[in-house]
Amino acid sequence: MRFMRTSSPNQLRGPKDRAPETMKVPKGLQPLIDDGVIDEVIRSLKSGKEATVYVVRSGMHLRCAKVYRDMSQRSFQRRAQYQEGRKVRGSRETRAMNRSTRFGRREQEHEWKNAEVDALYRLMAADVRVPRPFGYFNDVLIMELVRDASGDPAPRLGEVELTPEVAREYHGFLMRQVVRMLSLGLIHGDLSEFNVLLAPEGPVIIDLPQVVNASVNNAAFAMLERDVNNIRATLGRFAPELLQTEFAREMWMLYEQGELHPDSRLTGRVVREELPVDPGSVIQLIEDAREEAIRRRLGREEQVG
Numbered sequence: 102m103r104f105m106r107t108s109s110p111n112q113l114r115g116p117k118d119r120a121p122e123t124m125k126v127p128k129g130l131q132p133l134i135d136d137g138v139i140d141e142v143i144r145s146l147k148s149g150k151e152a153t154v155y156v157v158r159s160g161m162h163l164r165c166a167k168v169y170r171d172m173s174q175r176s177f178q179r180r181a182q183y184q185e186g187r188k189v190r191g192s193r194e195t196r197a198m199n200r201s202t203r204f205g206r207r208e209q210e211h212e213w214k215n216a217e218v219d220a221l222y223r224l225m226a227a228d229v230r231v232p233r234p235f236g237y238f239n240d241v242l243i244m245e246l247v248r249d250a251s252g253d254p255a256p257r258l259g260e261v262e263l264t265p266e267v268a269r270e271y272h273g274f275l276m277r278q279v280v281r282m283l284s285l286g287l288i289h290g291d292l293s294e295f296n297v298l299l300a301p302e303g304p305v306i307i308d309l310p311q312v313v314n315a316s317v318n319n320a321a322f323a324m325l326e327r328d329v330n331n332i333r334a335t336l337g338r339f340a341p342e343l344l345q346t347e348f349a350r351e352m353w354m355l356y357e358q359g360e361l362h363p364d365s366r367l368t369g370r371v372v373r374e375e376l377p378v379d380p381g382s383v384i385q386l387i388e389d390a391r392e393e394a395i396r397r398r399l400g401r402e403e404q405v406g
Contacts, residue, residue, distance in 0.1 A: 129168040130155065132239050139166060139243070146254060151310055156246060156254070164235060167242040169214050169310075217310040218242055220287060227363065229281045230305050247298045247305045258304065258335060259294030268339035271304055275332050276348050276367065278306060279325075283356055284363045288313040288321055292328035294335040315356065322353050347371045 126134060126142050133139045143156040146165065157166045221234040221244065233245040247255040263271070275297065282289065289296075289312060296308040315321045329349035337344040346369030354371065355361035 127153070127155065127168060129239070129241055130157070130166055133166070133241060133243075136238070138236070138238055139164075142166075157243075159235075159243070163246050163248075165232065165244050165246045167244065169240050169242075213310055214240060216312055217308075220309045220312045223285060223287070224282065224306075224309075227281050227285055229278050230303065231309070232305060232307060247300050247307070249299070250301045255298040255300050255305065257295055258297040258299060258332075261299060263336070263339045265340040268336040269343065271299075272332065272336045272340070272343050275304055275306075276329070276369075278304075279329060279348075280352055280361065280365055280367065281363045283315060283325065283352055284361055284365075286315045288315050288318075288325045289328050290324050293331040297332070322349075325349050325353060345369075 124142055124144055130139065130142055134141075139157045139159045141158040143158060143163065145153060146156050147154040150170075152167050152169045155166045155168065157164055215237070218234060218237045221231055221242075224231045225233060232247055235243040235245070237243070249255045258271070279289070279292070289306065289309060291308065291311050292306065296306065298305045298307055313321055313324050315325070318324070326349040329352070333343055333346060333348070348367055348369045350371045351367050351369065352361060352365075355365060
C-alpha cells in the first residue's frame with residue numbers, strides 16, 4: 102500500500118446504482134440541468150469560502166461542478182495581493198477596479214472567477230497535473246472528478262499516512278509541477294496539504310482562483326516560498342530530510358535569471374541570500390499563515406471527530 106487513509110468519504114454511486122432519492126438541485130446548477138450540460142446533482146463534495154463543489158452526473162460520467170459564491174458573500178481584501186498585475190480587458194475596467202466602483206467590483210469578480218478556468222487550460226497544456234476542465238457555464242466550472250483506486254473522491258494530501266519513500270516521491274513530483282507552473286509565469290498562491298489530491302497515478306493540484314502572475318506581483322517570491330514550504334512541511338513529517346531543502350529559492354533564482362525551464366533539474370540546495378521584502382506583503386502573508394494554521398487545526402479536529 103502506498104498510503105493509508107486517515108478518513109474515508111461516503112461511497113459514490115454511479116448512474117446505474119444511485120439511491121432512489123437525489124439531493125435538491127442548488128440554484129446555481131439548475132441552469133446547467135435546464136441546458137443539458139449536466140443531468141443530475143449527486144451530492145455536495147466540498148464547501149469553502151470561495152465556492153462549493155458538487156459531484157454531478159453528465160451522461161454516464163461523474164464530474165465536479167464548482168459553483169463560485171457571489172461577491173456579496175465574500176471579501177475582496179485578501180484578493181488584492183493575489184490579483185496584482187493580472188491583465189484585465191481594458192483601461193476602463195482597470196480604472197473602475199482601482200476605484201472599487203460597482204462596475205469595478207463586478208469586473209474584479211469576473212476576473213477572479215475566470216482566472217482559475219484560464220489557469221487550468223494553460224496548465225493542462227503544459228502537462229501539469231490538475232483536474233481536466235470541461236467548460237465554464239454561468240459561473241460554474243465543470244471539471245474532472247479526481248478519484249482513488251476504489252472510485253471514491255481522492256483523499257487530500259493531509260488525510261493520509263505515507264512511507265518515507267512515497268513522501269520523497271510525492272515531494273519530487275510536486276516540486277516538478279511547481280517548476281512547470283513557474284516556467285509559465287504562474288504561482289499557485291495557496292498550495293498546501295488541503296489542495297493536493299492523491300489519485301492512483303499520483304498527486305493532483307487543485308483550487309487555483311488565486312493563481313499569481315509571477316513577473317509583476319511584488320509578493321510573488323514570498324507566495325512561491327510559502328507554497329513550496331507548505332508542501333515541504335507536510336511531507337517532511339514522513340521524510341525529515343526534506344525539511345532541509347530550499348527549492349523555492351533555487352527556482353526563483355533560475356526564474357529571475359531567465360534560466361528556469363519546465364524540465365529544469367533542481368538540487369534543493371542554494372547559498373542563502375536576503376531578497377528584498379515588501380513589508381505589506383509580509384504582514385499579509387503572516388495573516389494568511391494564521392488562517393492556514395486554523396484550517397489545519399479544524400481539519401484535524403474533524404478527522405478525529
